[in-house]
Amino acid sequence: MKAPKTHNIYNPEAECMPREQLRELQSKRLAETVKREYENVPVYRERMDAKGIKPGDIKSVDDLKYLPFTNKTDLRDEFPFGLLAVPKREIVRIQGSSGTTGKPIVSGYTENDVEVWTEMVARALVAAGGTADDIIQVCYGYGLFTGGLGAHQGATRIGAMTVPMSSGNTQRQILMMKELGSTMLCCTPSYATYLGETIREMGLDPKKDIRLKSGVFGAEPWTEEMRQRLEQLLDIDACDIYGLTEIAGPGVAFECLEKRGMHVNEDHVIAEIIDPVTEEQLPYGCSGELVFTTITKEGMPMLRYRTHDICKLDATPCACGRTTVRMGRITGRTDDMLVIRGVNVFPSQIESVLVSVKGVAPFYQLVVDRVHSTDSIEVQVELDEKMFSDTVADFEKIRNEIGEKIKSVVGISAKVTLVGAKTLPRSEGKAKRVIDNRKL
Amino acid sequence: MTIKQISVFMENKPGTMSKVTDALGNSGIDVRAASLADTQDFGILRMIVSDTDKAVKALAEAGYVASVCDVFAAEVPDRPGAMTELMKKVAETGLNLEYMYAFVSPETKDAYIVFRIKDIESAEKALSEKGIKLIGNAK
Numbered sequence: 421m422k423a424p425k426t427h428n429i430y431n432p433e434a435e436c437m438p439r440e441q442l443r444e445l446q447s448k449r450l451a452e453t454v455k456r457e458y459e460n461v462p463v464y465r466e467r468m469d470a471k472g473i474k475p476g477d478i479k480s481v482d483d484l485k486y487l488p489f490t491n492k493t494d495l496r497d498e499f500p501f502g503l504l505a506v507p508k509r510e511i512v513r514i515q516g517s518s519g520t521t522g523k524p525i526v527s528g529y530t531e532n533d534v535e536v537w538t539e540m541v542a543r544a545l546v547a548a549g550g551t552a553d554d555i556i557q558v559c560y561g562y563g564l565f566t567g568g569l570g571a572h573q574g575a576t577r578i579g580a581m582t583v584p585m586s587s588g589n590t591q592r593q594i595l596m597m598k599e600l601g602s603t604m605l606c607c608t609p610s611y612a613t614y615l616g617e618t619i620r621e622m623g624l625d626p627k628k629d630i631r632l633k634s635g636v637f638g639a640e641p642w643t644e645e646m647r648q649r650l651e652q653l654l655d656i657d658a659c660d661i662y663g664l665t666e667i668a669g670p671g672v673a674f675e676c677l678e679k680r681g682m683h684v685n686e687d688h689v690i691a692e693i694i695d696p697v698t699e700e701q702l703p704y705g706c707s708g709e710l711v712f713t714t715i716t717k718e719g720m721p722m723l724r725y726r727t728h729d730i731c732k733l734d735a736t737p738c739a740c741g742r743t744t745v746r747m748g749r750i751t752g753r754t755d756d757m758l759v760i761r762g763v764n765v766f767p768s769q770i771e772s773v774l775v776s777v778k779g780v781a782p783f784y785q786l787v788v789d790r791v792h793s794t795d796s797i798e799v800q801v802e803l804d805e806k807m808f809s810d811t812v813a814d815f816e817k818i819r820n821e822i823g824e825k826i827k828s829v830v831g832i833s834a835k836v837t838l839v840g841a842k843t844l845p846r847s848e849g850k851a852k853r854v855i856d857n858r859k860l
Numbered sequence: 861m862t863i864k865q866i867s868v869f870m871e872n873k874p875g876t877m878s879k880v881t882d883a884l885g886n887s888g889i890d891v892r893a894a895s896l897a898d899t900q901d902f903g904i905l906r907m908i909v910s911d912t913d914k915a916v917k918a919l920a921e922a923g924y925v926a927s928v929c930d931v932f933a934a935e936v937p938d939r940p941g942a943m944t945e946l947m948k949k950v951a952e953t954g955l956n957l958e959y960m961y962a963f964v965s966p967e968t969k970d971a972y973i974v975f976r977i978k979d980i981e982s983a984e985k986a987l988s989e990k991g992i993k994l995i996g997n998a999k
């Protein structure tokens with residue numbers, strides 16, 4: 421059952437610091453971090469030397485743009501300990517992710533790094549209404565993956581009764597949730613939805629048999645529609661949390677109960693948005709690639725780490741009282757980006773348009789071509805029962821609506837073609853999204 | 861009184877039509893009437909068949925989305941000007957005709973006009989007031 425909206429803040433001094441003062445703190449911590457990186461991490465030193473930058477040149481956040489970027493490939497190339505900035509004996513924890521291909525990536529944490537990460541999650545849980553009176557059920561996997569241990573440490577830190585369920589065994593999750601009276605949930609949004617559906621299938625009433633009031637969900641991108649469904653299914657407040665092993669784990673940014681973007685823990689990281697093609701820094705409010713620089717991390721500090729996630733930053737004041745910048749939902753990955761007639765286009769933008777047009781199934785394909793040196797894009801949309809009609813006019817109406825929405829959202833004209841159900845090629849049940857026929 | 865009509869979305873690709881009719885023929889479904897509305901990219905095949913539910917199932921198995929809707933079918937006497945008379949009466953009701961097509965019953969050799977008006981309830985009333993004889997699925 422949803423609780424009345426509260427704006428409790430775990431560390432008001434850090435989270436509500438005036439932005440001027442925060443910037444000063446960030447500048448000081450950035451300068452110290454860059455110095456340590458230059459002195460202790462050969463890759464960082466080589467790259468700074470190549471750009472002719474000395475640690476002393478970096479005096480404030482404004483100088484960030486002169487620094488080289490770090491990529492996921494660097495973590496693979498330097499696996500496992502090449503990016504450590506401290507002697508190995510100071511590392512007290514390794515976390516990592518298997519990744520879907522190739523070598524795993526790992527990050528080493530000093531005692532202080534674990535402490536910082538723990539506080540980040542504690543801030544997130546408090547922002548979602550968590551207190552020492554809560555019973556927090558953690559159904560993220562425990563292990564190298566940061567989800568389980570991250571949520572566990574944060575929940576313990578705020579003094580909540582922590583239930584380390586780990587992932588899987590849905591029936592048992594629900595049994596414990598019911599018997600213990602869990603009040604908060606930490607897992608992926610898709611698993612939370614599955615839990616909600618299963619609770620109902622088991623004949624339980626989320627309003628009576630389950631005592632959840634809120635949840636902190638992350639580790640995968642989700643949409644506002646998913647939030648609404650989840651909140652209704654479990655009768656809770658659903659807050660988003662963002663993180664990545666390379667930076668800390670979950671808690672790098674988190675939503676308060678205003679649910680208007682995730683507050684970035686800016687006393688520990690600096691967030692930037694860049695144009696993924698030109699690599700130029702973009703102002704707040706522009707959509708682009710999210711880049712993080714750690715400014716307190718000791719074990720494996722990250723210098724301008726490219727997340728490949730596309731989002732916006734918003735520094736306008738939040739009703740909760742926190743002054744930190746908020747990151748919007750992840751709307752795409754730079755890996756999927758297409759440049760069409762000079763416009764950056766993400767398949768996820770097209771997908772959001774299709775979802776918003778009533779009844780359109782999310783199976784679609786983008787066909788990009790170049791005719792007489794002009795790029796063209798065709799959006800092929802599979803029909804399903806819901807959008808079916810017996811008149812040509814209805815189909816043309818749907819087609820025009822999709823075309824107009826793409827134009828207003830993405831800023832390009834696309835040819836929209838309706839195709840029969842299940843006619844688009846699929847691999848592993850998913851439609852192949854993009855076919856680029858341009859010969860560049 | 862209305863009859864059931866099946867509509868199938870068809871891409872403008874060679875062989876689509878024969879795939880649809882094969883799917884129906886192999887399930888022993890008799891197509892009583894058919895009409896194709898087409899644009900540059902796609903078409904809608906509308907049919908009156910002997911067994912609507914079975915046809916929808918057969919089409920779904922063949923990978924086609926079909927929808928069923930209610931249309932009117934009026935018997936037309938076999939004499940010149942009969943169709944004009946019917947169309948005049950429909951026009952007088954002021955109702956918007958989405959589309960129409962005609963077929964001849966193999967059993968009775970009578971001609972029928974199939975037409976679609978979206979607001980079924982008010983159309984039914986207005987058409988009967990005009991003395992238009994509508995038939996049901998039985999025929």
Ligand SMILES: [Zn+2]
Binds near residue numbers: 677683739741
């Ligand atoms: Zn807030």
